[in-house]
Amino acid sequence: MAAMTERISSVLARVPRGVYMALAVVLAAGFPLLNVIGVVETAWLRVGVMSLLFVMLALGLNIVMGETGLLNLGYIAFFAFGAYTTALLSSPKFELRWPFLAVVVVSTLIAMLAGFVIGLPTLRLRGDYLAIVTLAFGEIVRLTIINLQGFTNGPNGITGIYSPLLAGGSEVKTGLAAWLTVDKPIEYYYLVLVAVVVVSILLANLKNSRVGRAWNALREDELAAISSGITASRAKMLSVVLSAGIAGFAGSLYAYYSNVISPESFLFMQSVIVVCMVVLGGMGSIPGVVVGAIVLQALPQVIRQAAGAARSDFEVYRMLIFGVLIVVMVIFRPEGLLPDKLWRRESHEVDPRELEKTRQSLFDLEEGEKDLEV
Amino acid sequence: MTKGARMLHERTRKVLALALAAILAFGLFGTAGCTEDGEGDGGEATEGDVEIIKIGVQTALTGPLPDYGEAAKRGAELALEDFGTFEMDGKTYQVELVVLDDKAEPAESAVVAQTMVDEGVVGVIGSLTTGATLSAIPIYAENRIPQISGSVTGPKANAEGVDTFYRTCWSDAIQGEALAAWALELDAKKVVLMDDNGAYAVGLADVAEAALKAEGVETLRQNCQSGDKDLSAQVANVKEFGPDAIIFTGYHPEAGLMRKQMLEAGLADVIFMGGDGIKSAELIAQTGGVENAEGIYATFGGFPEDQQPGYEAFAAKYEEKYGDAVGPYAQNNYDAFGALIAAIKAAGSTDTEDIIAALRELEYEGVTGTFSFASEADGAVSVGDIVVAGLTPSNVPRYVVEGGEFVAVK
Numbered sequence: 001m002a003a004m005t006e007r008i009s010s011v012l013a014r015v016p017r018g019v020y021m022a023l024a025v026v027l028a029a030g031f032p033l034l035n036v037i038g039v040v041e042t043a044w045l046r047v048g049v050m051s052l053l054f055v056m057l058a059l060g061l062n063i064v065m066g067e068t069g070l071l072n073l074g075y076i077a078f079f080a081f082g083a084y085t086t087a088l089l090s091s092p093k094f095e096l097r098w099p100f101l102a103v104v105v106v107s108t109l110i111a112m113l114a115g116f117v118i119g120l121p122t123l124r125l126r127g128d129y130l131a132i133v134t135l136a137f138g139e140i141v142r143l144t145i146i147n148l149q150g151f152t153n154g155p156n157g158i159t160g161i162y163s164p165l166l167a168g169g170s171e172v173k174t175g176l177a178a179w180l181t182v183d184k185p186i187e188y189y190y191l192v193l194v195a196v197v198v199v200s201i202l203l204a205n206l207k208n209s210r211v212g213r214a215w216n217a218l219r220e221d222e223l224a225a226i227s228s229g230i231t232a233s234r235a236k237m238l239s240v241v242l243s244a245g246i247a248g249f250a251g252s253l254y255a256y257y258s259n260v261i262s263p264e265s266f267l268f269m270q271s272v273i274v275v276c277m278v279v280l281g282g283m284g285s286i287p288g289v290v291v292g293a294i295v296l297q298a299l300p301q302v303i304r305q306a307a308g309a310a311r312s313d314f315e316v317y318r319m320l321i322f323g324v325l326i327v328v329m330v331i332f333r334p335e336g337l338l339p340d341k342l343w344r345r346e347s348h349e350v351d352p353r354e355l356e357k358t359r360q361s362l363f364d365l366e367e368g369e370k371d372l373e374v
Numbered sequence: 375m376t377k378g379a380r381m382l383h384e385r386t387r388k389v390l391a392l393a394l395a396a397i398l399a400f401g402l403f404g405t406a407g408c409t410e411d412g413e414g415d416g417g418e419a420t421e422g423d424v425e426i427i428k429i430g431v432q433t434a435l436t437g438p439l440p441d442y443g444e445a446a447k448r449g450a451e452l453a454l455e456d457f458g459t460f461e462m463d464g465k466t467y468q469v470e471l472v473v474l475d476d477k478a479e480p481a482e483s484a485v486v487a488q489t490m491v492d493e494g495v496v497g498v499i500g501s502l503t504t505g506a507t508l509s510a511i512p513i514y515a516e517n518r519i520p521q522i523s524g525s526v527t528g529p530k531a532n533a534e535g536v537d538t539f540y541r542t543c544w545s546d547a548i549q550g551e552a553l554a555a556w557a558l559e560l561d562a563k564k565v566v567l568m569d570d571n572g573a574y575a576v577g578l579a580d581v582a583e584a585a586l587k588a589e590g591v592e593t594l595r596q597n598c599q600s601g602d603k604d605l606s607a608q609v610a611n612v613k614e615f616g617p618d619a620i621i622f623t624g625y626h627p628e629a630g631l632m633r634k635q636m637l638e639a640g641l642a643d644v645i646f647m648g649g650d651g652i653k654s655a656e657l658i659a660q661t662g663g664v665e666n667a668e669g670i671y672a673t674f675g676g677f678p679e680d681q682q683p684g685y686e687a688f689a690a691k692y693e694e695k696y697g698d699a700v701g702p703y704a705q706n707n708y709d710a711f712g713a714l715i716a717a718i719k720a721a722g723s724t725d726t727e728d729i730i731a732a733l734r735e736l737e738y739e740g741v742t743g744t745f746s747f748a749s750e751a752d753g754a755v756s757v758g759d760i761v762v763a764g765l766t767p768s769n770v771p772r773y774v775v776e777g778g779e780f781v782a783v784k
Contacts, residue, residue: 041492046485147571155573156528157508185488258484259512264505265480301485304474316435316475 020287028052028193032186044301045185049257051297052192053250058277058293059199059286060246065275066284066340067212068239069219070123071131073271074138078244080145080266081114082107082251087158087261088151100164104252111248112241114141119240123233126222138271145263157262164191164256188257195253196290199246204286206242215239216284216342280329282336283343291337299325423465427724429714430472430490431707432500432510437477443502445701446524447473450499452691452704453711462719469715476501480509487513495519496724497714499707504528504573507539514538520730522714524706527675529577540733540747540758542710542740543703544675546574547759549649550581552673552770553621557582558589559768560645562618568596568608568632570624578623578649585767598628609635612644619645626652630660630667637666647671653773653780664778672780674771677743681771684741709740737763 031048034040057079064070085107089098098106122133145152152158163183182191206212214235217225226232255261273296281292303318329337335344431450434443450471458469472493476483483506490498491513498514498521501507507526514521515538522540529547557565567583569575583593594615596608605628612620620636622629629652636644646669653672661667679685688708692700713736718724721732734749734757744763772783 041489043485043489043492046488050481050485149571149576154571154576155504156577157505159508159511258480258509260480260508262480262505262508264478264503319436319477 024287024290025197029190032189035186042185045189047298047301049185049188049192051294052189052196053254053257054274054277054297055196055290055293056192056199056250056253057247057274058281058289059196059203060243060250061274062278062284062286062289063203063215063239063243063246065278066282066289066343067207067215067219068236069215070236070240071127071134071275072240072243073131073135073268073275074141075134075243075247075274076266076268076271077138077141078111078114078247079251079254079270080141081111081244082248083255083261083265084145084152084158084251085110085248086252086255087161090164090256091158091161093153093158097162100166100256103164104249107252107255108245108248111251112245114248115241115244116237119237123236123240135268135271138266138268142263142266142268145266152263155263157260157264159260161255161259161261182256188253192253192257195249199249200286200290207286211235211238276326280326280336282339284340285336285338285343288336288338288340295337425465425467425724426470427467427718428470428472428493428495429711430474430493430495430498430500432474432476432483432486432490432498432502432506434478434502434506435473435475437475437479439478439502442525442702443475443478445704446500446502446707448692448696448701449524449704449707450711452688452695453708453715457712457715460715460719462722467718467724476506476510478503478506480505483507483510484513486510490514491517491519496718496726497522497729499524499710499714501526511536511539518726518730520714520717520726520733522710522733524708524710525703528573529581537734537757538730540710540713541760542713542742542745543706543760544762545759546577546649546675547581548762548765548767548770549673549675550578550623551585551767552772553578553623553647553649554582554585554589555767556647556671556673556772557586557619557621557645558591560619562591562645564592564594564615564617564619566594566596566612566615566617566620566644568598568620568622568624570600570628571597572600572624574651575624578651579621582621582623598624598632600625600628602628602631605632605635606639608632609639609641612636613639613641617644619647622646622648622652624648624651626654626657627660629670630657630662633670634660634662634666637661645669645671647673650674650676655779658775658778667775667778670775671783672773674773676771678771678782682742683739688741705741709738709742709745712740713738733758 061075089103166180214230277293277296282288300318433446474486476486487510515536524542527546567579569579658667717732721728737746746761748759773780
């Protein structure tokens, strides 16, 4: 049995990674077609859009948490920066309707700026202290949104956010312009999917670059990394700013998609959920984080639909089952669903016999060296 | 601990966790099965010419306000028993409820709204909270499905140009106007408006301030935070302004503190008023003593229960079915369901566009009183808001603290 699974996994490991990625993209791109032919209801497209947005958030948080090893408990604040910037630039609030691309770029930049500003004082902190400060930052942003009523309408939120026009700036509802207006769930799905694919490719390349290696080195041992010539402050700042930018990008798309944004979308709980996605998927592993985000976002809906099919009140218990599943998951697979190689090794207790063997061989080696010296 | 023991410990832990999960899961399936048996929904049989139509109930059964959500659901369930089967054009219609939980979260609410649309409901009761309702409104509006909330009181819940959102509870705007009218009756020439930066309080204060300014009253706006422990800065501002009255639109903890600190600053002559956020027995203690609370005025966003024509019968039915006191806004949700059915009957059709048109013409006699909905024709700012028959800003229920409790002002 064990030999069998080992053989299967070794065969699977030999398939090039590109094949898996292509397969995932094809699956994701094909999913809405199930709705078009009527197999799947439109609500699933909305679940899909939210899942993809959370994939982006989880990918962004993974940069700081998984790669650089900085815990951020206020990550949703950057999402809020992106969402509110978009809402202000493209809604009746200030009677602005900037072109889609400009809005997305500005929203991303504003979130990056926020990341830079919060990064300056906090990056000196480590571990628990950093977690507390980022948590406070998230709350400050949320409270500011509630109280800055002139800009944000406070708890009433900003309503009537315009749909993105992919071309032109007019409001023409006919011909090509109408065709290029994103306003149906399926159109949002593809828009966000493209964004997710672009972000993942970018991050996958970054992970294997000099910058990515520097982040990992800082995570493992900051002192050793600095001694090897890595400028810790610059590398950390880059990771914080980049992750903030990705959250801002996702926030911008969320504001467009949901038409309305209010402070209730940016609660501390949301930050925690994104952290869970990264941890459950597998810290530092891009495919893992993608899977983690989709599973955590879609699972409650799957349980709901299963309950709906049975026509029972079972729906109310979905969050409880969700919790039980997470607990079970953390006990049995602490390294995440699709873990990064390095993290997998860290998460499991090493078999003492194995350890003994390694120690013995190291000892032998040392002994050998001594012999040589003598 | 030996190595073996540690391994065993590890394994036991895992087995225990699995067992726990399994027990929980089975236990839940068991309970769910029971409720289903109890309800015994036999709606699937389409005998003869009985037609089944679906009505959605979007509420928050999990999340921060499950008690409110449950009460809303119960209100709709009771209404289903009373109005769920009806005749129209010689055909019998049977309503089937689709109850979905949105956790009072905006993102979840959008998915729930879309699920309602997919299910093909002819109308929706809900949602419970303003945030969740805001993100559902565009989806219902786009798919032309009428939505009636029994609990969203925020004056700005309805965006301009939306004609699918209705409510059967009083908008906060009604109380805002009532407070302004009361202050004018009391001959106030200078009024301070103070809110706690929350949606409810700001909405109320905005409406009252606009109404007072329109009558030429000089106003000053102040605010605090929910949870504040010291309001001396605000008290100093109030003292400098020298008003005849202060309208505090937040909740009782800060209202009590404000009153206490104002008395300490020698501002006993300033009339202290507020909305239903301060009309709580706890206010008395929070002012620091019975004598401090004496003479505080408050309005309330709904007729008292003994003035709601159908309340007694409703409460009896509710208590019989659930063995529980009537939950918040249950009767408003009951009325929402009743009004929706009345609109379907008036339209003589289950087409949602016809129902929306009928809702705007509808006058409905419900548990809470007789009401209709505001329409563009009346020049209403917020289409779909409840218009309570015979209600004017000056006969909104008024209370005053006398001898340590709120008594109705006749």
